[in-house]
Amino acid sequence: MSPRLTLLTAGRILRQLRHDRRTIAMIIVIPTVLLTLLRYLFEDKPLLFDHIGLIMLGVFPLVIMFLLTSVAMLRERTSGTLERLLTTPIGKADILFGYGLAFAVAAAVQAVVVSVVSYWLLGLDTLGEQWLVIVLAITNAVLGVALGLFFSAFASSEFQAVQFMPAVILPQVLLCGLFTARAQMAGWLQAISDVLPMSYSVEALQEVGAHAEPTGTLWRDLGIIVGCVVVALLAGAATLRRRTA
16 A cells, blocks of 8 residues: 555545535535534424434434445446556555545535534534544544445445445444434344444444543544444455456
């Protein structure tokens, strides 16, 4: 893996994103609009919005980035771009980590914009520091990028890539502790929840909402999320082939 080639790949993806207004809207506008709708849905229940809105600050970026990157990588595969790149000295890891870095930059912009809107305009209030929420939002978005890059290898069309959304994301939404505490789930459901990365994303955000200072659980969960990102990117690199279908 070459840092220079990784940065060149990231630069190419960022230039493409800069000229894609619809993707920019998906990254920045949609999560902001969704959180605004959530705020007014719970207009008379500000404490409930503080709880749910905080978690959605992590869930929305993960879901949106998963969708965008799975479709974007599939286009690279089916258009022949990847096949041409792999005839050059660039390595598979350079391509995947370059994608991850480019979308991490986009995720950082998204997290800052959405967090500023949530705290300053929508009145979100948490015991923990705002910078921790931004860090977790970025990390969750990068997790969505890594998962999207990996699962795009198993789709042969954009429609199939979108189908992975309910197959991969929705079970995690149901079992992450958003609707009921993981400790109160049936044993077999809790066992499944324990191996799903979104469970740790939600738990980390809940720690920020419940504690004024960072906790050991928060740092542990953040480490697990970062580990899942690295594993998904390496697994995605392993799926890249010299010839596309």
